[in-house]
Amino acid sequence: MSQGQWDRSRSAAGDRNPWLIATVVSIATFMLVLDTSIANVALRDIAGSLGSGLDEATWVITTYLVANVVIIPISGWLAGIVGRKRYYMLCVATFTVASFLCGLAWNLQSLLLFRILQGLSGGGMAPSEQAILADSFPPEKRSQAFALYGVAVIIAPTVGPTLGGFITDNFSWHWIFFINGPFGIISLSLTQWLLVEPDALKKERREKLRGGLRVDWIGMVLVVLWLGCQEIVLDRGQQDDWFSSGVILGFTAVAVLAFALFLPWELSRRDPIVDVRLVFSRQFGMSFVIMMSVGAVLFGSTQILPQLLQTSFDYTAYLSGLSMMPGGLGMLIMMPLAGAVAGWIQPKYLIATGMAVIAVAMWHMTNLAPDATFGFFAWARVFQMIGLPFLFIPINAVAYAGLRPEDTNQASALINMARNLGGSFGISLANTVIAQRSQFHQSRLVENVYPASQAYQHVSRQVTDYFLAQGMPRPQAQALATGWIGQAVGSQATLLAYIDVFWVSALFAATMVPLVLLLLRPTPVGRVASAH
Incomplete structure (x- = not known):
């Protein structure tokens, strides 16, 4: 089979409707993204309840992100070795149990341990889900499939801060973890019932295991050291005054050395744990870079907006979350439209349009004033979010164009890695700009x-x-x-520093527009469809 063609034998739907499968995998996605966004607004209460400072409580977020980011790049390899359905269900089950344990945590140390377990299991879910979608839908329908999947990705962060704020203000922070239980049970039941492990994947797994399992242990250690140390540097750098801290210097040195060794090592392996060759192809490589950029702007703005509202405008956790809800609703409305037009307009033009909308939205936020109203923040969030469907859907569609079917698992892992890497850089940059420009x-x-x-x-x-x-x-x-x-x-001074962050985000998004246009033009959907 030539590159880029759809292999029906790899579909996880079997004889069932693939749209049913897309709905099933979206349930766990909702749980995963909800948990990521819901914990941010509860940090103060967690710190007070467990007798720790707010700086210590931020490790609740950091440990999860570190565990999440180190597992994502090797999740494609793990899915191929364990079996994609089995690995996916293992991730969902572990995440559900870890969520329950987080709710039972008796001190900060136990909570951090269970958050690491959450991060390791959650990191493998999204790549597996996206690989399932890419294999279960022909190219002409992938955009619509990713649009449906994207609905869960939108709804969760939309209701997450609001729900987290409501639970924190009216009940207990423990329940922000306990609510994952029903979603996990439903997801596991439906996955076991409806998803199939395709014969083609079973054959590939047997071939990989024939003659014994060859594990790229060196590559695994290097990627964990690189991404884990890098995440700690980005997350803790500003709080520890960057390179004036010996700890930050040490983690930076390990991250740089691990990356310098990781790249040539993986390029020289016949069975690499992370197939970095994909990143060096123009089509997928550009998709990787653009997804990093989207993650930087999206995660950075999502992190600092509740922070701005709660510190400079005295909003409660619930009210700050509520101000972000209209943006999610706007994105929800635009998602079906983006999925529909993706089949008729070249992806690079949709992506460029989405980036331009983000740039204008960030520029609009530079009008922030001390007397800004709830309506200003709500509409500003709407402007930011309506461009995202024109980014996520075509990026995912164009990333898989031209890839061999057996590269799907690795491609899904790398695309998710790009989003999380970009998010880490975006959050770190935003917090650094706020701290330094506030002083200025x-x-x-x-x-x-x-x-x-x-x-x-x-x-x-x-x-x-x-x-x-x-x-x-x-x-x-x-x-x-x-x-x-x-x-x-x-x-x-603090308000002016936030405005500087919005200026930087606007300029960055605007700079990405011409870069997006360098994407290779994929085969038109109609032509792909007619080729089968």
Whole structure:
């Protein structure tokens, strides 16, 4: 069979309707993405409940991401060795059990251990699901299949922060993990009942195991060291003052050395644990880079918006999550449209359009003001999200174009790795810009705040009079006025730093538009369909 053709014998649907299979795999996706987004808004409560600081509690996110990112690139190999259906069900079952254990965690250390288990199992789910979709649908229907799959990816982060905030504010953070149980049980039951392990995959597995299992242990160790250390550097770098920290320097050195050894080692293997050759092909390589870029902008903005709302605008966890819900609804409406037009318009033009929309949306966020309303944030999120269906669907469709059927598992793992890598870089960059630019803006603003300034004296008198009206003695009122002015300067500096993040995101997305147009033009859908 030539490259890029669809092999029906690899379908996980068997004699059943493949759309039923797409629905089934979306259930676990919903659970996975929901858990990722729902925990972010509960960190303060987790820290307080377990007697730890907020900095320590952020390891609840970090440990999950590290475990998630190190398993993704080798998940394609694992699925081929264990069997795709068996590996997928093992991931879902382990994730469900780990979620229950997270809810029962008695201290921070136990919670971190169970989050690592969650990350390892969750990292293998998405690549397996996307490989199942790519193998179960012919090329002319993959865009619509990924659109249906994308609905779960949209709904989960849409309701995740809102649901997480509601549960945290009204019940207990333990329940943000317990709610995964029903989804996991339903997913396992339907997967066992409806999914099949195709004969073609069984044959490939037997061939791999014939003569004994050959494991690329060196490649596995190198990829774990590279991605694990890199994730720790990106996540903890700003908090530990980057390279002034010996710990960050050490993890950076290990990550750089591991990557320098990993690349030539995997390129020289006959059975590599990660088939990096795919990244060096123009079509898939460009898809990999663009997916990294999408992950950087999407994850970065999703991370800092609730943070902005809760710190600078005093929103509760529930209200900050609620402000992000309209964006998810807008994306949900656009997803079927993007899936439909993907069969008629060249993917690179759809991707370029999506990137342009993201750039304009980020530029719109630079209009952020201290008196911004709930409506401003809700509509800004809508503008950001409506372009994403025109990115995810065509990127996934174009990434698999021209690949051999047996490369599907590895391609799915690498595309998910690209999204997570980009997300890690985006979140790290956003937090670094906020911290450093806050200091910069505060130093500039303070230059204009001095006792001899008429503006300072005017504001100081107004604020002092306010505190005097509250019945405070003049010395105390003057001291409080001075503190209030300092706090106002700090808040303004922080707001300007967030605006800088939005500027950087807008410029980055705009720069990606011409790069997207370098994508190879895949065979038109109609032509592919007629070839069968």
